[in-house]
Amino acid sequence: MMRKAGTAALCAFLSLAALSCGSGEPGPAESGTDPVSAPVSGTEAETEPSSLALNQLPEPELPAADYGGADYLIYSEVLDEGLFPADLFLASDGLTGEIVNDAVFNRNLKISETFNTKVTVLHSEMASSSLVLSGEPLDLVMNGGVALGYAVSTGAYLNFLDTPYVDPTQEYWYPNFVEGAIVDDRVYFLPSEACLDPLIHTEILYFNKRLMQDHDLEYPYDLVESGDWTIDEFLRLVKTVHGDLNGDGLMDEQDLYGALLKIQYCQGAFLELYFGCGGTFTKPDPEEGRVLAMNGEFCQSLLDKICDVFTDKAVVYEVQNYYTDDDMRPLFSGGHGLICQDTIGGMDFYREMEDDFGVLPFPKYDSEQQEYFNRVNPFVAMFAVPASAPDLEKTGMVAEYMSWLSHNTVLPAYYEITLQQKRTRDPRDVDMLEIIRKTLVFDFADIYDTHVPYYFWDSYVYRSFSLRVGASWKYLTKRNQKFVRMIRSLD
Numbered sequence: 001m002m003r004k005a006g007t008a009a010l011c012a013f014l015s016l017a018a019l020s021c022g023s024g025e026p027g028p029a030e031s032g033t034d035p036v037s038a039p040v041s042g043t044e045a046e047t048e049p050s051s052l053a054l055n056q057l058p059e060p061e062l063p064a065a066d067y068g069g070a071d072y073l074i075y076s077e078v079l080d081e082g083l084f085p086a087d088l089f090l091a092s093d094g095l096t097g098e099i100v101n102d103a104v105f106n107r108n109l110k111i112s113e114t115f116n117t118k119v120t121v122l123h124s125e126m127a128s129s130s131l132v133l134s135g136e137p138l139d140l141v142m143n144g145g146v147a148l149g150y151a152v153s154t155g156a157y158l159n160f161l162d163t164p165y166v167d168p169t170q171e172y173w174y175p176n177f178v179e180g181a182i183v184d185d186r187v188y189f190l191p192s193e194a195c196l197d198p199l200i201h202t203e204i205l206y207f208n209k210r211l212m213q214d215h216d217l218e219y220p221y222d223l224v225e226s227g228d229w230t231i232d233e234f235l236r237l238v239k240t241v242h243g244d245l246n247g248d249g250l251m252d253e254q255d256l257y258g259a260l261l262k263i264q265y266c267q268g269a270f271l272e273l274y275f276g277c278g279g280t281f282t283k284p285d286p287e288e289g290r291v292l293a294m295n296g297e298f299c300q301s302l303l304d305k306i307c308d309v310f311t312d313k314a315v316v317y318e319v320q321n322y323y324t325d326d327d328m329r330p331l332f333s334g335g336h337g338l339i340c341q342d343t344i345g346g347m348d349f350y351r352e353m354e355d356d357f358g359v360l361p362f363p364k365y366d367s368e369q370q371e372y373f374n375r376v377n378p379f380v381a382m383f384a385v386p387a388s389a390p391d392l393e394k395t396g397m398v399a400e401y402m403s404w405l406s407h408n409t410v411l412p413a414y415y416e417i418t419l420q421q422k423r424t425r426d427p428r429d430v431d432m433l434e435i436i437r438k439t440l441v442f443d444f445a446d447i448y449d450t451h452v453p454y455y456f457w458d459s460y461v462y463r464s465f466s467l468r469v470g471a472s473w474k475y476l477t478k479r480n481q482k483f484v485r486m487i488r489s490l491d
Contacts, residue, residue: 057408060400062165065393067117072398075136076121077128077143078197078381086142086381089195089410091121103413107405115398129156132386139395141384148189148384149447153486157188157384158392165396166190171438172407174198174376180280180442183289183487189384191442192403196414197381199437200345202374203262203272205234205362210355211256211338215241220360221428224435227367231277231302234339234363235309241338242315253331257317260328260337261310264320266453267377269310269341270460274302275375276362281445281452282480289484290444292477294456299465302365307463332357343377344433347418357422359429361436372439378446411437448483452476 078086092105108119124131128141129151141148141157151157161168161178168178172193181187191198212219217237223229238258245255261269279302283293310316317337319328332340333353342349350357361372389395415430422429445452455476458468469476 060165060167060170060404062397062401065115065397067115067394069116069118071120072111072115072117072140072394073138074119074121074140074142075128075131075138075386076123077141077147086195086197087121089197089406090142091119099413099417100410103410107402107409110405111398111402114401115394117394117398119398119402127151128384128386129154132156132388135388136386137388137390138386139389139391140399141386142195142381143189143384144379145189145191145382145442145447146379146449148382149378149483150449151384152188152490155490156387158387158389159186159188159490160190160383160385161185161187163385163396163399164393165400167400170400170404172403174440174442176440177442179284180282181444181447182284183444183484186487186490188487188490189382191376191380191382192399193406193411194383194399194402195381196406196411198376198440199411199414201343201377201380202436202440203267203341203362203377204344204374204432204436205360206332206340206342206347206350206357207237207360208332208335208338208340208355208357210335211241215338217241219358219428221358221432224360224372224432227364227369229360229363229372230366230369231273231305231363232366235305238309238339239315244314245336251314251317253336255336257331257337258315258339259310260317260319260332260340262320262328262341263318266379267341268457268460269318270303270306271453271457272341272362272375273306274299274456275373275441275443277302277365278369278371278373280441281443281450281456288481289488290480292445292452292473292480294465294469296465296470299456299459299469303460303463303465307460344418344436347422350422356426358426359432359436361432361439372435373441374436374439375446376440376442378442444483445480450476450480450483452480 074090076087076090088100089104091108092101095102095105112118122138126134128143132138132141133154133156143151148157160166167173168187168190169175174191177191178187207220209219217240220229220233220237223233240258241256242258243256244251263269279298280293282290285291310318317328317331328337328340329342329346329349331337333350335355361374364372383399385392385395415433418433419429444450455468455472459465462468
């Protein structure tokens with residue numbers, strides 16, 4: 001089932017990709033051809049009716065609107081660098097033959113044709129909240145989740161759930177975000193597939209296929225699809241493959257490890273595994289808004305499972321982050337790790353890797369757990385509705401359509417380029433990426449400055465939940481409630 005979903009997503013994009021990247025053929029802007037409805041000869045799209053054309057998919061139920069050629073102004077305060085900076089997903093100056101850029105260009109062209117409005121990205125030296133409070137007539141704001149969390153108290157942003165036409169239950173709005181961040185009926189910013197930054201900066205697991213084969217191990221794809229990819233299976237693999245390759249009696253960058261893992265608090269493997277096993281930092285509460293939700297017995301059981309394995313320097317190689325001299329990416333590229341923790345966007349670093357690799361979600365706690373979960377970096381780009389927005393119907397209508405359109409064009413374009421970075425095009429990795437995308441989770445304690453992630457990470461360092469989180473429960477509760485009260489105080 002997942003494979004069909006992933007393949008259909010790619011096929012739905014084939015017509016757009018062929019038109020914008022074809023050999024010398026005019027692009028849609030030149031030919032007048034609808035970039036999301038033209039059939040493509042010789043592609044799988046001809047044999048799959050569900051993916052013949054984008055305009056055959058059910059669109060959001062939106063009224064007709066004509067905004068007279070006015071700009072749709074998105075203020076972006078996110079200026080990160082890398083292969084896919086967040087701004088890349090908002091606007092494009094024209095067709096270049098690069099598949100993601102052209103998908104963004106054609107998406108915005110379709111928005112212009114549908115609503116007679118031009119998506120325009122603004123930057124300024126002012127903070128977005130300051131610009132909004134000065135009265136700048138912006139339609140939408142994009143900034144990092146944590147930055148928006150700090151700025152909510154200024155009153156610069158409106159409750160996103162009150163925005164006309166926005167349906168946060170749709171998958172292109174990452175619906176788990178509302179569950180993870182809502183206080184009463186209020187959510188002041190949302191991630192959207194109009195910008196794929198949340199997906200790109202989600203931590204996942206990579207595995208080396210050659211090492212799997214050399215050690216007579218089955219690829220874990222089937223375990224994932226059967227629901228049996230669990231923490232115990234993960235640890236079994238990690239403990240199976242490791243060794244002193246050069247025989248010098250020391251474990252260093254020249255040797256083989258079962259896993260290459262991060263240990264910094266924000267993206268530490270313990271936190272990622274905790275969320276993968278169904279844990280959360282907080283949960284909604286009808287009386288208190290949100291309350292701490294960490295179960296000490298469960299957390300300690302997870303610590304007991306992983307600590308002996310992770311702290312064995314002959315089995316696991318841990319680094320503080322990717323910007324140190326002992327960067328793990330070259331180790332995985334060089335075949336020195338069976339499993340490696342990295343972001344989806346980190347796949348770009350493995351383009352020249354000699355060995356084939358696969359991708360996996362973080363494992364479940366056990367087979368009884370119903371779903372996989374993958375925690376999103378809280379600093380990723382998200383959207384907020386500015387209090388200075390001149391027309392909330394326009395803000396909501398275009399944001400909803402843009403998110404839907406991105407889901408059906410930009411997302412499969414990103415999958416396409418991501419797979420092209422690999423030495424092989426294994427369709428099972430599309431399945432894995434789809435499972436991951438549909439199970440992204442967020443938490444209130446991550447995006448607001450509650451200090452919970454710091455203390456939770458310390459419980460791994462101390463190997464004891466009670467010594468750090470348990471002993472600080474009253475302080476963390478007070479800190480969490482500070483932000484709940486702030487949100488409840490907003491008009």
